[in-house]
Amino acid sequence: MTTLIAGIETDHLRHFATREATRFATSRPNTQHALNMGEGAFLAGVPMHWMRDWPMPFPLLVESAKGARITDVDGFGLDDFCLGDTGSLFGHSPEPVAKAVARQAKSGLTYMLPSLDALEAGRLLTKRFGNFRWQIATTASDANRCAIRVARAVTGRPKILVFNGCYHGTVEDVMVTLEGDKTVTRAGMVGQVADPAAHAVVVEFNDLPALQAALAEGDVAAVLAEPVMTNCCMVLPDPNFWRTVRTACDAAGTLLIMDETHTVSSGLGGWAKGNGLRADMFVIGKSIAGGVACAAWGLAPDLARRFADYDAGRVPGHSGMGTTLSGNPLQFAALRANLGEVMTRKSYDHMEKLAARLEAGLTTAINAVRAPWHVVRVGARVEFICAPGPLRNGTEAMEAHCPAVERAVHLALVNRGCLIAPFHNMMLISPATKKRQVDRLIAAFSEVLDSLFS
Incomplete structure (x- = not known):
């Protein structure tokens, strides 16, 4: 046979x-x-x-x-047609980006202070993706880690909900999967000691009853998701899926984080903006600086105010967010050129x-x-x-x-x-x-x- x-x-x-x-x-x-x-x-x-x-x-x-x-x-x-797995979505070395990188290389590569390019890049991030209060990272993995910390901080809740088979970079907090109807840590993780499943919950994409049941527990700080699943064999959302998720999050006091690192390919401004989906936080990486390592995460204005209140009242000390080389002038030169002239x-x-x-x-x-x-x-x-x-x-x-x-x-x-x-x-x-x-x-x-x- x-x-x-x-x-x-x-x-x-x-x-x-x-x-x-x-x-x-x-x-x-x-x-x-x-x-x-x-x-x-x-x-x-x-x-x-x-x-x-x-x-x-x-x-x-x-x-x-x-x-x-x-x-x-x-x-x-x-x-x-791979284009750096989205990192070079806008082509290899777009001319405006190449010129901006060469120009900035003569004026310093990092100095832990903002520049005029940084201010213009912030304006362009808002123009392209929506009204958020931005922070810069080097990778989308780092941006997602920061978004998760903020979500837990402002809600006082421990858990992050993700969809089975999701991908959000190397974020340990969401390296979880479904085993039957139980959330478990993914097999094969190198040197993993802490159990991510203790502070995460997994449901299937497009399964609204399972999502609503998980949110009803009252311990989910945020839903972290791509609007279209892209990690393995692309999965599209059912009609009205995201509208119902948004309503369920609002009712449960849960935040919605959109990771559009891959789905920026869906259209100008990303999938959420193009489909009228309101996100509390927005994460974007890989391609936004035309191939220069750069990512951004943003908070909706009301959430930014909530986080400012939290931040002002917390005990002084290291936030656990940010890396020294993130937000460097090379990133901003490339980001400004790519957002303004290529994207x-x-x-x-x-x-x-x-x-x-x-x-x-x-x-x-x-x-x-x-x-x-x-x-x-x-x-x-x-x-x-x-x-x-x-x-x-x-x-x-x-x-x-x-x-x-x-x-x-x-x-x-x-x-x-x-x-x-x-x-x-x-x-x-x-x-x-x-x-x-x-x-x-x-x-x-x-x-x-x-x-x-x-």
Whole structure:
């Protein structure tokens, strides 16, 4: 009896993956030589351990990146649809950002004081994302940690509610999952001593009764969520889901924190602003400074006043928030340039038009081979999912995740000149992405599927 994975014969998948891995390895001698010479200084041979998680036999070494193209040290050019997993959502080295960074480099890189660029960046953050009182961090993980502290401080409550399968960076407080109907700490965390499940609660995305029951306990300081789940096999909210969540939070005295680090791709200003969802706190990171490490978290004005009262009355001492290099002038120069000159309506119109073209092309390719897969899109973000859809929650998303098939497809696309995100099947369109690049990706994807399903 033939065994199938996502509609593909397992033996056929194995032979396909082996062939693609060999093709990649034999075509990149310069990369292999350089890695052999230089990787010994790093733990696991790479600067960040997850750089080993790409589906290639060994990591690519990038020589240069510009716009929506990457060139590796063996001279191969790739159309980049990963874009630093959103970090370079607006393209590699957008010209206004590159100029701002070069200009600021001549005037100091950090000095623990604000600048005129900082003041203008604050105005632009409000213009783009809404009326919040902002603070700057270096990563969205740091921004989420600060938001959680503020939520607990002003409400006097210990717990944070998240959705099963969520992703908010490396925030230990929400490294939890569902086991049956019980909140437990995620398995596999390195060196974890404290139990995050003691101060968190997990429910499934789109499960309003479970959320309302959890809030009714009266101990939840905040709901921390992405408006669209993006960690594994993208999950869209049901109609009126967020309107009901907002009402339930208000009734329970619980704050709502929107983490739009990924969903900034959904449209100018993010998903919440575009859909009229009122957040008490807003977190944004990765792409806002055009590729320079930067994040921001903001409090709605009434919450900012509540926090100011709390802060004025607390015992003096370290707040547990903030890092020395956050809020540096390099961040603000890049942030001002990106928010003001790159992250524009014109850019998003271009991004969404090409993303719709990509969505349609991938869907056509899937239908042509009758694969039991589907495609989902939010703004400039497109994903193919190796299972029928739509998906409604984190459990369904994890069950739809098909690592063996995804790794083979990813590697085969690299061999055909297209780079997509390594941790899921995500593709992003930037303002620099060209129609011909989208068409090349569609053609490559179609060729790969024809090989897998033949």
